[in-house]
Amino acid sequence: MPAGLGGGGKVGIAHETTMGTYIAPTIFVPVLSESLKYTEEKYYSEQIRQQTIVSDVKSGYYHVEGDIELEVDPTNIPYWLHASRHTPAFAAGVYTYVPSSAGSASTAAGVTNPKTLSITIVRNNVVFGYTGCTVGGFEFMIEDGVLKCTMNVIGIAEAVQSSPSPTWVAADLLGADAHRVYLAASAAAPTFGAVDINFNGFTFRMNYNAEAQNRIQAARSASYVSFGITEAEIESELDFLDRTDYDNFVANTQRAIKLESLNGDATFAACTSGIALQANRVSYDAYDIGLEGMGDLIMAGFTGRMIGIAAGDAYSIKVKSPSTIT
Amino acid sequence: MALKLDVDHPNYPKGMEFDLDGIGAKNGDSVQVTAEMERAFLAKNGKTIKEIYGHSTIVKVSGTSELKKEGGDG
Numbered sequence: 001m002p003a004g005l006g007g008g009g010k011v012g013i014a015h016e017t018t019m020g021t022y023i024a025p026t027i028f029v030p031v032l033s034e035s036l037k038y039t040e041e042k043y044y045s046e047q048i049r050q051q052t053i054v055s056d057v058k059s060g061y062y063h064v065e066g067d068i069e070l071e072v073d074p075t076n077i078p079y080w081l082h083a084s085r086h087t088p089a090f091a092a093g094v095y096t097y098v099p100s101s102a103g104s105a106s107t108a109a110g111v112t113n114p115k116t117l118s119i120t121i122v123r124n125n126v127v128f129g130y131t132g133c134t135v136g137g138f139e140f141m142i143e144d145g146v147l148k149c150t151m152n153v154i155g156i157a158e159a160v161q162s163s164p165s166p167t168w169v170a171a172d173l174l175g176a177d178a179h180r181v182y183l184a185a186s187a188a189a190p191t192f193g194a195v196d197i198n199f200n201g202f203t204f205r206m207n208y209n210a211e212a213q214n215r216i217q218a219a220r221s222a223s224y225v226s227f228g229i230t231e232a233e234i235e236s237e238l239d240f241l242d243r244t245d246y247d248n249f250v251a252n253t254q255r256a257i258k259l260e261s262l263n264g265d266a267t268f269a270a271c272t273s274g275i276a277l278q279a280n281r282v283s284y285d286a287y288d289i290g291l292e293g294m295g296d297l298i299m300a301g302f303t304g305r306m307i308g309i310a311a312g313d314a315y316s317i318k319v320k321s322p323s324t325i326t
Numbered sequence: 327m328a329l330k331l332d333v334d335h336p337n338y339p340k341g342m343e344f345d346l347d348g349i350g351a352k353n354g355d356s357v358q359v360t361a362e363m364e365r366a367f368l369a370k371n372g373k374t375i376k377e378i379y380g381h382s383t384i385v386k387v388s389g390t391s392e393l394k395k396e397g398g399d400g
Contacts, residue, residue, distance in 0.1 A: 026384055027337065075338075165382035167335060168345040322339050 004124030006033075011068070011122075012164045013079055015115040015325070019107055019224070020132035020156050023118045028166045029068075029076050032148070036066035036121060036130055038158050039212075040220075063212030063222040064130045064155040068119075071173050072140065072147040072261070074273035074321040080151055081317060082325055083117045084135035085208045085227055094320050098313040099230060106213070107134050108224035119153065120164050127163050132156030134225050136210025140259075140277055141203040145176030147261045147275070154210045157221035172273050174261035181236075182258040183245075186281040188312025190256035198239040200299065202259050204277040207231040232306035232315055234279055240289050240300040249287035249302070256280050257304065268318065276318040281309040327389040329359040329375055335384050346385060347371050347378060361392035368393070 011034060012025025040062035044054040078095045082088055085104055086097035107116050117133040133155030140149045181199045182192035209228030217223065234257055248255060257279050264272030282304035289300045306314045333344060333351045340354035348370045351357045359367075359375060367375055374393070379385040 024383070026335070162381065163378070165379045165385060166347055167333070167382075167384050168347075169338065170343055170345075322342065323337050324339075326336060 001124065001126075008125075009121065009123050010164070010166055012120040012166065014118045014120075015079070015082065016118055016131070019116045020221075021118075022129050022131050022159070022161060024162070025118065025120045025164050026167070027076055027079050028164075028168050029070060029079075030073070030168070030171065032069045032071065034066065034068045034121060036064055036068065036119065036128075036153060036155075039063055039065050059220055061214035061222065062157075062220050063214070063225075064133070064158050065153065065212070067150050067152055069148065069150045071171070072149050072275060073172050074174075074263075074275060074319050075169055075172050075323055077149070077275065078319050078321050078323055078325055079117075080135055080138075080149075081319065082115045083133065084114055084138065084206070085230065086114065086317070090325070093322070094318055095325075097317040097319075099315065103230060104227060106224050106226040107132065108213075108226075117153075117155075119155070120161060122163065125163070127161050128158060129161030130155045130158050132222070132225070134210060136225065136227070137205075137207040139203060139205045140275075142179060142201060142259075147174040147179065152207075152210075154212055154225050155222075156212065156224065172263065174263065174274065178261045178263055178274070180260045180262075180266070182260070184256040184258075186254035186256050186309065188280060188309050190258075190278075190280055192256070192258055196238075198241065200237050200239070201235075203233075203235040204259065204279075205231075205233045205235065232279070233285075234282055234304045234306070235302070237299045237301040240298045245284070245302070246287050246289065246300065249284035252283060254281045254283050254307070255304070257282055262320075268320065271320055273322065274320050277315075278318070279304070279306045279315045280312055281307050281314060283307055328361075328392050329364065329387060329389045330356055331359060331375070331379065332356045332386040332388070333384065334386070349375075351385075359389075359392070364391060364393050 014023035041060040043058040045056040087100040119130040136154040137152040180195045184190040212222035215223040262271035262274030285303045287302045342353045
């Protein structure tokens with residue numbers, strides 16, 4: 001087979017009905033890059049036998065892990081979010097994802113919350129089928145004016161599969177004219193006012209500290225994926241205009257921050273498709289302001305950590321999508 | 327009868343447009359595949375329509391390849 005280009009590849013996904021049992025893909029997701037890989041710790045024998053080089057090797061436990069970078073498309077993003085550590089709900093064309101109060105401990109319990117994914121990747125016409133996959137973390141960010149997302153995927157096994165039959169749908173991207181950032185006082189249901197027009201970049205990051213767990217069984221693949229502490233952050237920079245949010249940082253006054261990326265209308269209710277990333281209680285971890293140079297704009301760079309809030313959710317992700325997840 | 331593709335994707339609304347590796351189709355509709363479309367598909371993908379969609383649960387392939395009628399390998 002001759003060498004192939006990345007552009008000829010394809011990524012398809014399907015929600016599993018039994019965790020770790022492969023399902024051929026029905027949803028095909030255009031990606032920008034992927035690095036899902038077989039990850040193994042081999043055992044190298046350090047027997048002492050009058051030599052200083054290891055004398056044998058045995059295959060070890062393995063799992064699959066890597067990043068999938070994609071442009072956020074409301075048509076397919078819910079399939080990924082259903083496979084992350086959330087309690088999903090669906091009403092009137094809108095998927096809502098909030099962290100469950102206790103948080104799921106692992107993918108071992110089944111395929112409800114979160115669902116697990118079979119991910120099929122074709123590289124140069126060679127098919128890789130990754131199973132038992134979950135989204136162990138993700139990062140939404142605006143880059144070149146377009147909302148993008150990097151999914152950190154962890155799964156339990158990989159095997160060759162049949163070549164999939166792709167069904168591509170038209171892209172529905174969220175470009176530079178789709179985004180609006182809002183700031184408000186922290187509350188379980190914040191009251192957001194006018195759009196804040198001073199932001200230069202926006203990153204909404206989740207890390208569920210997912211880890212593949214290998215248990216003693218007659219197989220080398222992982223048994224399931226566990227989750228740890230949820231680390232949720234927002235990172236951005238904005239024009240530095242006054243001390244308001246610097247003082248909030250110093251006084252540990254929490255804020256609510258929301259990014260809406262919408263197509264078709266300026267409001268989530270009336271848009272045709274879109275996503276709203278909302279943090280209800282954010283504590284500024286850092287709020288840096290400096291004179292970077294004679295010709296540089298004075299910007300404020302901040303990192304905010306999302307924290308729990310009484311009678312509400314630390315954050316929510318809403319997606320208005322034409323898709324129906326069954 | 328020439329090849330016909332019937333598309334029924336349960337996760338997408340009726341009428342949503344698909345690209346089936348170079349063939350346009352709407353969800354819930356069917357597409358009659360001409361010999362020219364088959365040739366273009368084969369040139370693009372290196373495989374016939376039946377080879378790629380013959381086992382699909384979303385796209386049902388029926389009918390006979392026009393290429394086969396012409397003595398091709400379709």
